Amino acid sequence: MTVDLTNVFQQIDGDYDNLKELLREAVAIQSVSGDPSKRDETIRMVHWMKEKLETIGTVCELADLGTQELEGKTVKLPPVLLGTLGNDKNKKTLLVYGHLDVQPAAKSDGWDTEPFELVEKDGKLFGRGSSDDKGPVLCWLHAIRAAQKNNIELPVNVKFCFEGMEESGSVGLPELLEREKDRFLAGVDFVCISDSYWLGTKKPCLTYGLRGICSFFVEVTGIKQDLHSGVFGGVIHEPLQDLMWVMAQLTTVDNRIKIPGLYEQVAPLSAAEEKTYDDIEFDVAEFRDSVGATHLPTEDKKTLLLRRWREPSLAFHGIEGAFYGPGEKTVIPSKVIGKFSIRIVPDMDPEEVNRLTVEYLNKVWAERGSPNIFKPRPGHSAKPWVVDVNDSNFLAGARAMKRVHGVEPDRIREGCSIPITLTFQELTGKSVLLLPLGAADDMAHSQNEKNNKWNYVEGVKTLLAYIMELGSA
Numbered sequence: 001m002t003v004d005l006t007n008v009f010q011q012i013d014g015d016y017d018n019l020k021e022l023l024r025e026a027v028a029i030q031s032v033s034g035d036p037s038k039r040d041e042t043i044r045m046v047h048w049m050k051e052k053l054e055t056i057g058t059v060c061e062l063a064d065l066g067t068q069e070l071e072g073k074t075v076k077l078p079p080v081l082l083g084t085l086g087n088d089k090n091k092k093t094l095l096v097y098g099h100l101d102v103q104p105a106a107k108s109d110g111w112d113t114e115p116f117e118l119v120e121k122d123g124k125l126f127g128r129g130s131s132d133d134k135g136p137v138l139c140w141l142h143a144i145r146a147a148q149k150n151n152i153e154l155p156v157n158v159k160f161c162f163e164g165m166e167e168s169g170s171v172g173l174p175e176l177l178e179r180e181k182d183r184f185l186a187g188v189d190f191v192c193i194s195d196s197y198w199l200g201t202k203k204p205c206l207t208y209g210l211r212g213i214c215s216f217f218v219e220v221t222g223i224k225q226d227l228h229s230g231v232f233g234g235v236i237h238e239p240l241q242d243l244m245w246v247m248a249q250l251t252t253v254d255n256r257i258k259i260p261g262l263y264e265q266v267a268p269l270s271a272a273e274e275k276t277y278d279d280i281e282f283d284v285a286e287f288r289d290s291v292g293a294t295h296l297p298t299e300d301k302k303t304l305l306l307r308r309w310r311e312p313s314l315a316f317h318g319i320e321g322a323f324y325g326p327g328e329k330t331v332i333p334s335k336v337i338g339k340f341s342i343r344i345v346p347d348m349d350p351e352e353v354n355r356l357t358v359e360y361l362n363k364v365w366a367e368r369g370s371p372n373i374f375k376p377r378p379g380h381s382a383k384p385w386v387v388d389v390n391d392s393n394f395l396a397g398a399r400a401m402k403r404v405h406g407v408e409p410d411r412i413r414e415g416c417s418i419p420i421t422l423t424f425q426e427l428t429g430k431s432v433l434l435l436p437l438g439a440a441d442d443m444a445h446s447q448n449e450k451n452n453k454w455n456y457v458e459g460v461k462t463l464l465a466y467i468m469e470l471g472s473a
């Protein structure tokens with residue numbers, strides 16, 4: 001029997017001030033997992049969320065993950081929040097995953113407002129984590145709270161797994177989940193993750209694929225300290241010149257990867273799969289304008305989507321040790337570390353990608369002929385993930401989207417990665433649904449990250465509708 005949610009949806013609309021207040025509190029906690037100086041904040045964020053989950057009756061535990069070595073220091077890993085809400089043997093069990101950590105952010109990066117202060121402007125809620133992933137995580141809480149306020153019994157038991165290291169490769173989580181296979185993960189029937197974005201700004205989507213990732217560090221040293229470029233320029237081998245030259249050998253001008261053997265690993269595209277791209281609504285001009293570009297390497301809809309979702313790509317992230325502040329500094333840096341990553345797709349294997357990439361870097365380094373010291377090394381990696389879109393979990397998600405938005409969602413893939421997705425699928429043997437709530441222009445990881453007020457509120461309704469739909473899945 002379908003429960004009428006009309007009144008609950010109205011109450012959710014009316015509860016906006018509370019929804020916003022909770023997001024404000026969450027955004028204010030600077031849980032940047034990649035920054036060791038902010039590790040206490042990341043841990044505080046997990047404790048904060050535990051308290052919130054307990055207010056809806058969740059039985060919570062904090063799984064300790066020990067420590068990690070980060071920038072030469074031993075730092076505590078944030079615990080993983082495991083929660084159990086309901087234990088009815090006659091009901092199926094939904095496992096919800098989300099992350100409480102965020103990417104780094106500083107006003108000086110070019111934000112219009114302070115990144116860790118939630119600001120509402122023109123129907124948008126600006127703040128680091130508002131979309132990725134604190135907003136969606138809070139939608140789960142609000143959805144269940146709304147059901148409880150209206151005495152609506154959930155048709156499923158709900159388990160929560162919220163971590164604080166997703167943006168840094170989910171360190172320790174796969175091993176914890178392995179250990180929890182026959183305890184916390186036992187009896188899970190469905191998995192759902194809300195940690196990605198719609199393809200546009202208006203039409204909802206369900207996501208059935210993610211790219212994986214292989215990240216790399218390339219270190220070049222050669223002189224004992226930074227040097228005056230006037231006094232020493234021209235008479236030494238500069239590490240930064242070497243590094244820039246090596247990095248420039250990795251891609252072509254239209255961003256194709258030059259590492260031999262990489263594209264050969266990509267699964268061939270069948271005619272049937274190619275056809276699924278025909279009906280997807282995607283406005284290339286809107287996409288181009290949203291990123292502020294004048295030209296894109298391709299403006300053909302299908303080619304562009306294929307490149308985002310089912311082809312590898314290489315992105316450069318930065319150079320540690322190189323001067324980047326305002327003004328001029330006529331210095332030759334002594335040690336530089338280039339950082340880049342490769343997004344990988346089926347059938348690429350992270351270990352093989354790491355091997356081919358390091359082999360290629362060493363080859364071009366040999367061609368460079370520099371006497372400096374060159375150390376390329378892989379960082380974290382994750383496998384790609386693709387599934388069937390028509391199982392009962394996906395159908396429940398589609399019905400929920402239709403109930404809230406009145407349209408059938410598009411089935412899409414994502415260019416980004418959620419490293420733990422495949423682990424959940426393998427350990428539970430159950431379907432994992434990616435139910436995105438954010439808009440394509442949310443600018444996750446970037447300046448002025450936001451969550452639309454509308455997406456946030458409709459997201460609460462969508463997750464509630466999804467939980468209720470699982471009752472007939």
Ligand SMILES: C[C@H](N)C(=O)N[C@@H](Cc1c[nH]cn1)C(=O)O
Pocket residue numbers: 132133166167168169195196213416417418419444
């Ligand atoms: C899709 C998700 N919200 C996300 O942003 N994932 C990150 C995961 C990651 C991998 N390395 C560092 N972070 C991403 O795709 O970059």
Ligand SMILES: [Zn+2]
Pocket residue numbers: 103132167444445
């Ligand atoms: Zn992210």
Ligand SMILES: [Zn+2]
Pocket residue numbers: 099132133166195196
């Ligand atoms: Zn995320």
